[in-house]
Every structure is written in C-alpha cells, then in structure tokens.
Amino acid sequence: MTATPGTSAPQTHPHPPSPVRDALTLMSLPVLAALTVAGAFAGGGTRRWFGGRAESQRAEAQAAKDAAAAAFYELDTAQRDLRISIETISAVDDSPAARRAIADFEALGRRIDEASQTYIQAVDAQDLDRDDLDAATANRARTELTAAKDELVRVKGELDRFTTSLGPLLGSAETQLARLAPAVERARQALLGASNALDAVREKRLSADDLAARLAALAPELTKLNQGAGQHGVAATLERAERVQREAGAIRAEAERLPERAAEIDRRLSSLSTRAQALTTRSxxxxxxxxxxxxxxxxxxxxxxxxxxxxxxxxxxxxxxxxxxxxxxxxxxxxxxxxxxxxxxxxxxxxxxxxxxxxxxxxxxxxxxQKDPRQEIERTRFALRDAQRLAMTGRSAPDPRHARPLDEAVARLDRAVAALDSGRHPDYWHFLTETEAVRNTVARTVAQIREERGGPTQ
The missing domain is CATH 1.10.287 (Helix Hairpins)
Structure with missing residues (x-):
C-alpha cells in the first residue's frame, strides 16, 4: 500500500517476489515525506496569520492530518512486513491452512486499500495552508481526517490480530527455511563422500560400475539442488536434499564395504569348493x-x-x-x-x-x-504320563480339550506297539514315525495347557 496526498485514488503495490525489510522501509519513506511537505512549508514567513477561532481550527485540523499521516505510515509498514511473512509461508506451505491465510491476507489488503482511499480523499479535500481557510472548513477537514485516522487505526488492529494468528504457520515455515541450507549442504557432502569412496575402491583395482551408475543418476538431482528453492520450492528441495543424502550415503557405504565383500566372496568360493569335494566322497x-x-x-x-x-x-x-x-x-x-x-x-x-x-x-x-524297541516305547509313554499328570493338576477331571488328544495319542502308541509285535518283518520305520508323532501331539497339548494357565510353555 503506497499513497501520496494530492492524488485522487490509492495506488496498490504488486506483491514483491522476495522483499527485504530495509528496502521496504526505504520504499515507504517518500510517502512520509510527501505527507509532511505541506506542513514543512507552513512554518515559513510567506503566509499571513489570522488570529482567533479560524487559526485555532486550522491548528487542530493540521494536528488531525499529522495523526492520520502517522497512522497511515504505521499501517503501510505493518502491511509490508506482513507481506514478507505471507510470502515466506506461501513459499514453503501449500496446506489448506496456508491457502486460507493467503486468501485472508488478500481480503485484508482490499480493506486496507479502502481505508487508504478514505484517508487520501480526506487529505486532498482541503488545503490547510490556504490564507483564506475559514473555521468551518478547517473544522470539517479535522473531522474527516480524524475519521480517516480512526479507520486506519481500526484496520491496523485487524492486521495486527491477523499477524498474531499467523504465528504457527510462520514458525513452521521459518523452521523449514532454516533447515533448507544445512540440508542442501549435507546432500552435497554426501555426494562428495560417495565419489571419494568410489575413487578409493578403484585405486584397489576393484570395479564398482553399478555404484558409479547409481551415483551418476543423482547428477540431475544435484543440478536441481543448485538451482535452489526459488525455482523448485522449499518443500520439494528439502525432500530432494534428504533423498540425495540418503542415496549417496548408501552408495558410499556399499563402496566402503566392497573390499571386504570381495574377500568374503573369495572365502566362500574356497569353503564351498571344499565342501562340494567332501560331499562327493560322502555320496x-x-x-x-x-x-x-x-x-x-x-x-x-x-x-x-x-x-x-x-x-x-x-x-x-x-x-x-x-x-x-x-x-x-x-x-x-x-x-x-x-x-x-x-x-x-x-x-x-x-x-x-x-x-x-x-x-x-x-x-x-x-x-x-530293532535291537531294543522298549527304549522308544518307554520314552513315549513317559511323555504321555507326564502330560496326563499336568492335565489333572488342580482338577478332579481333565478338560476334554486336553484329555481327547492325549487319549488318542495313547491309542495310537498302543497300535504302533501291536503292529511291531504282529509281523515277521516289522515295519520299524513306521513304528518310529508313529512314536515321534505321538510325542509331537503330547508336546502341543502340554504347551496349550501351560499357555491357558499362564505358565511357561517350555
């Protein structure tokens, strides 16, 4: 917002792409100078002074004009500062909250322009330095200028409250901006570290073509990092810097492990060759x-x-x-x-x-x-009896969910023993697989009982 008394309409500023505070302050100085020029010349010796009520009203009108000019300058300065904050947010944040803040700022800017227009019209309405300024005209000018000042102050209050509401968004945006330069630098250092690691590997006459290709694929990303956030956005640049750092770090780590990897492959080749020869003999x-x-x-x-x-x-x-x-x-x-x-x-x-x-x-x-099946039978029966005792612990009758599989396991063992005794050429392998299956059933049942009772399963 920039306005010069004496003009018929306010002039609105386009949003500068990236203003800095000192430059903005300097830009607003001509406004203040223009507003105070008339008063500066009023103290000369060229005007005839009239006493009485007219001069008193003229002084009050001039004081109202000065107060309005100060209010206008404060509002203009605050708007310029707020624009910098809004540009910071819009450069970093594309969330719905940020978009609402930008829209609200634009709406507030229109209200500021309206208040500024009222102020400028009030300034242009009367020339307070006229020799023939009467008391009624001076009084009317004072009233209009005071009303314009009050409106500027009211809008300044709205702007201040809006500025306060931007605190979380602005803090988040500034945090991201503060992360930007270090993140980009870490990415560059990671790329340099990966390149140096590849050079060290090549000095040992080890090729790392796949790693070199992966590093070369990051070159376009480095170009975009060098182009900066102004072209690609803060959020995208941060994400790109972190990705480049991560991928370059992985390349460096693999390159540094490559000599040990080669040695490990050599060891495995030797070990597996020896093992293959031994298995040939065993086969x-x-x-x-x-x-x-x-x-x-x-x-x-x-x-x-x-x-x-x-x-x-x-x-x-x-x-x-x-x-x-x-x-x-x-x-x-x-x-x-x-x-x-x-x-x-x-x-x-x-x-x-x-x-x-x-x-x-x-x-x-x-x-x-074949020599003595009783050892296998007793081993299995012991597991069964132990499970049965556990199932009866603290109970007058076993839980059917536990008793049923254990009873079936007992019957299965009895059938296996009977089959072993019935034939001339017993199927000892079937007997062994049956006893093993019985023990597996017992183990599952015991684990279930202990789990239900809150005890260890082993």
Whole structure:
C-alpha cells in the first residue's frame, strides 16, 4: 500500500517476489515525506496569520492530518512486513491452512486499500495552508481526517490480530527455511563422500560400475539442488536434499564395504569348493548304507531313500557348475551375480548333505529299535504320563480339550506297539514315525495347557 496526498485514488503495490525489510522501509519513506511537505512549508514567513477561532481550527485540523499521516505510515509498514511473512509461508506451505491465510491476507489488503482511499480523499479535500481557510472548513477537514485516522487505526488492529494468528504457520515455515541450507549442504557432502569412496575402491583395482551408475543418476538431482528453492520450492528441495543424502550415503557405504565383500566372496568360493569335494566322497557311501537297509529291513523302511544316491550326485555336479560360474563372476567383478550364485551353491550342498545324512541316520535309528524297541516305547509313554499328570493338576477331571488328544495319542502308541509285535518283518520305520508323532501331539497339548494357565510353555 503506497499513497501520496494530492492524488485522487490509492495506488496498490504488486506483491514483491522476495522483499527485504530495509528496502521496504526505504520504499515507504517518500510517502512520509510527501505527507509532511505541506506542513514543512507552513512554518515559513510567506503566509499571513489570522488570529482567533479560524487559526485555532486550522491548528487542530493540521494536528488531525499529522495523526492520520502517522497512522497511515504505521499501517503501510505493518502491511509490508506482513507481506514478507505471507510470502515466506506461501513459499514453503501449500496446506489448506496456508491457502486460507493467503486468501485472508488478500481480503485484508482490499480493506486496507479502502481505508487508504478514505484517508487520501480526506487529505486532498482541503488545503490547510490556504490564507483564506475559514473555521468551518478547517473544522470539517479535522473531522474527516480524524475519521480517516480512526479507520486506519481500526484496520491496523485487524492486521495486527491477523499477524498474531499467523504465528504457527510462520514458525513452521521459518523452521523449514532454516533447515533448507544445512540440508542442501549435507546432500552435497554426501555426494562428495560417495565419489571419494568410489575413487578409493578403484585405486584397489576393484570395479564398482553399478555404484558409479547409481551415483551418476543423482547428477540431475544435484543440478536441481543448485538451482535452489526459488525455482523448485522449499518443500520439494528439502525432500530432494534428504533423498540425495540418503542415496549417496548408501552408495558410499556399499563402496566402503566392497573390499571386504570381495574377500568374503573369495572365502566362500574356497569353503564351498571344499565342501562340494567332501560331499562327493560322502555320496559314494550312500549305496553301502542302502544295501544294508535292503538286506535287513522291510521295503517300507528304505524305499523313500532309493533316489538319494542319484540325486546327491546330480546336486553335487550342479553345485560345481555354479561354482565355476561364480568364479567367473568374481573375476569379472560382478559382485551381485557372484553372491547370488554362491547362495545357490550353498542351498544345493545343504540339500545334498541332509539327504546323505538321512540315510545314515535311518540305519542308526533302525538298528537301535530293532535291537531294543522298549527304549522308544518307554520314552513315549513317559511323555504321555507326564502330560496326563499336568492335565489333572488342580482338577478332579481333565478338560476334554486336553484329555481327547492325549487319549488318542495313547491309542495310537498302543497300535504302533501291536503292529511291531504282529509281523515277521516289522515295519520299524513306521513304528518310529508313529512314536515321534505321538510325542509331537503330547508336546502341543502340554504347551496349550501351560499357555491357558499362564505358565511357561517350555
């Protein structure tokens, strides 16, 4: 808002893109000067002074004019300061609350223009320096100027209250602005750190092409950061700076781990190669185990192991092929490929190890139960009795939810024992799987009882 007494209409200022307080203060000085020029010349010696009531009214009108000018200047200054706050908010915040604040500021600006127009018209209505100014005219000028001043003061009060209401929005916006420069600087430093880490890796003759490509992809983001928030907005620039810092930090961390990663891949290549050779030797021992199982036990005890020798040999061959591919990937420094291939090798060898061990474990368990099945039976019955005692603790009769599975487990064990005693060639493996299933049922029931009673499940 800028107005000069003597004009017929107010002049409204366009919103400056980013004013600073000193410049705005200097811009408003001509207004104050214009408002006080007439009074400055009034004290000269060129005007004839008339005594009496006219001169008294002239003095009162001049005092009203000075008070109105001061009120106008205060309102103009406050409006300029508020515009800076509004521009700060609009640069950072696009929330509904911020948009309402901007709209309210524009509406308040229109009210300020109206009050300013009234003031300017009151100033232009009468020339208080006229020699022939009569008392009635001076009195009318005083009344109009006082009314204009009162309106300016009232609108200034509205502006002050609106300014106070902007506190939370302005505080949030200023906080974001305060974060902006440090965030951008951290992003630049993160990019520099990532670049230096890649240089250090290359000095060790390790390639990091994937990391270099990821770093190069951040170049457009750096360009936008350098262009600044004025072009891309504060919120977007903050988000971009944080993302660049995060991604550049990840690149740097991976680059710094690369030498250790290469060493770890070398260790895994050596270890898995040794393990593959050992499994090749162990796989050759499966056939004698199967031969003994066929000779001493019924088919049900070993039929599911028939394919183990062939599958083990195939798994080892496949693991060795993958090891060859992993070595080639390591030499080409294709680190992700080498890591993936070694994981495949490990899975193949684990599967083979489990299958080879299963055949030997089967023979050991069958030998033990054939020699003396009572140990397996007693072990299972003990678990059952222990669970039954727990189910009866503190009760005169067991809970059907607990008694039913335990009774079924007892019957299942009895059937397994009877089957073991009934045949000429007992199915010892079926017996072992049944007793194990009974113990699993017992364990689940015990865990349920303890959980319901609030005790430990183990």
């Amino acid at each position: 050759g021992q499966i056939e004698p185990v199967l031969s003994e199982l066929r000779r001493r036990f019924s088919a049900a005890c070993w039929q599911d192991l028939q394919q183990v020798p062939q599958q083990a040999a195939e798994n080892v061959r496949q693991a060795e092929r993958k090891l060859t591919e992993a070595r080639a990937a390591r030499e080409a420094q294709r680190w992700p490929d080498a890591t993936s291939l070694l994981s495949t090798v490990r899975a193949l060898l684990n599967t083979t190890d489990e299958a080879v061990s299963a055949a030997g474990d089967r023979l050991t368990r069958l030998n033990a139960v």
